[in-house]
Amino acid sequence: MSTHLIAFFTLREALRRRVVLAAALLTLGYLVLYGVGVWFGYRDLQETQGGPPGLTEGVVSLMLVGGLWSLNFIASVLAVFLSVGALSGEVDQGTLHAIAARPVRRSEIVFGKFVGFTLMLAVFIGVSASLMILIVAVITGEVVGASWSGPFLMLLAAMLLIGLALAGSSRLSALPNGVIVFTLYATALIGGVIEQIGDVLESAVMFNIGVFSSVLVPTRAMWDMASAQLATGGFAGELSAGPFGASNPPSGWMLLIAALHLALTLGFAVRAFERRDF
């Protein structure tokens, strides 16, 4: 089995090519900015008199959810950029010829790359989300969002995108594949908004379009579940609806759909890549 060799190779490529370094530096800059924002926001909040009970906790939780929402977005973009050209792009460049001629199964190449990208995203999400939770906790003294399920769901969303991009990359070159994957990603985002509006207007058609889009690409649904986990207190739950989450979080079935989705995209990627000519 050579999957681990390919996975390790994929990781090393990202490190060596400074992809990770660039992402880390940008995220660090973003976290500093975020910290400054939270600090001022929290100071203003404390100067406000009155308000309903649990206001402080709710707002702090909302600030965290908003911050993680942008991390989730960065992670998604990173996942797509890393993997859109991973198969066809390399076949077109000719860099995969000598490797694929070795005693390596095509499926090992696909899985190796998947594992490599997933590990990278896991480290990215794990470190940046932890730092963010820590920043909020230190500044406000409120420990919110300290659970594994939020970052895990964010990682799952990134894995779904990696699977989708690898499936496309088994046949399509990087540019058309990137266009398709981002279009699907946007569809899921917009589908979420349509679902919310449909919910408010009590329009079954709009609601169903939204649900369909989350089944098609469950990335948005993963985030909705994550944000529901992160937002503590009934008040925060309502606040964090809108741009950062759904008013009614997806059911647990969505996890099953996500798992199926991943199995399907990876299965397709392997089959299509096994059959392609170099």
Place this chain on the structure above:
Amino acid sequence: MSQPAAIHLSGVSKRYGRTLAVDDVSLSVAHGEVFGFLGPNGAGKSTIVKMVLGLTYPTAGEIEVLGQPVGSLAARAEVGYLPETFRFHDWLTASELLHFHARLARVSADVRSRRVRELLELVGLKDRANDRISTFSKGMMQRVGLAQALVGEPRLVILDEPTSALDPIGRRDVRDRIRELGECGVTVFLNSHLLSEVEQVCDRVAIIDHGSIVAEGKLDELLNAQEIELRAGEGAEAAARETLGEGGVRHINGRLRVRVANDDETARLIRRMIEAGVPVYDVRQVGDSLEDLFVRVAERGDV
């Protein structure tokens, strides 16, 4: 009986959309043979190589490599391949690339470092072992590629135009290396359109054009006595035309050049001249050059 061929193709075709890149090719390369595969651009050489490696799938036909069905991991473990484009992950250093391929080729850990060092020395990149491939010249990349092809101590080496970017010394080195491999019993499949290279190292060649093999055989047989050159007295030309027909008889530098099909025909011609009382001073076979053969084949589509 004898062991199975190192490479065996039977009735292999490959179609890309409307292009028939390879058309019903059957071919056997014996173990330990240095086999040259020649043909003009677009003839289908690289396509055949990629099918032998399991990188590309034939539309029709069967391929066996080292006695195994094409693409099997067991066969691949014993094959070394230098792709035509010799593009590698250029963020690696030369040494890292070879280590990676040694692992993929299942070279055991205790010999890997030594093997990598030896190969880098062999291809003249010892000083650049720890430089990134992105800083290499084209020829240096091809050298790394060659080392990569040899890193697994393969029983079959498939080289797709291994010297296209090399300087004359590099070319000579590769020729020497191929001969050495042949002497060690390694089978070499060499794609090339450098005729002199093929002429110097190959036991047997095939010429492919428009996807079909148009000539195949031992080099000296293919090139053998296509023409003879005669220094003879009065009446020689008439005798030649009488025996062999009008075509294929001409004068070069005051000598008579006659195209013959085989040795029998040569003997018949000489007998005829002697019977006719034509003095024959000197007869020699003029080996066709591979270039003549290649051009003739490529232009006419037959030998």
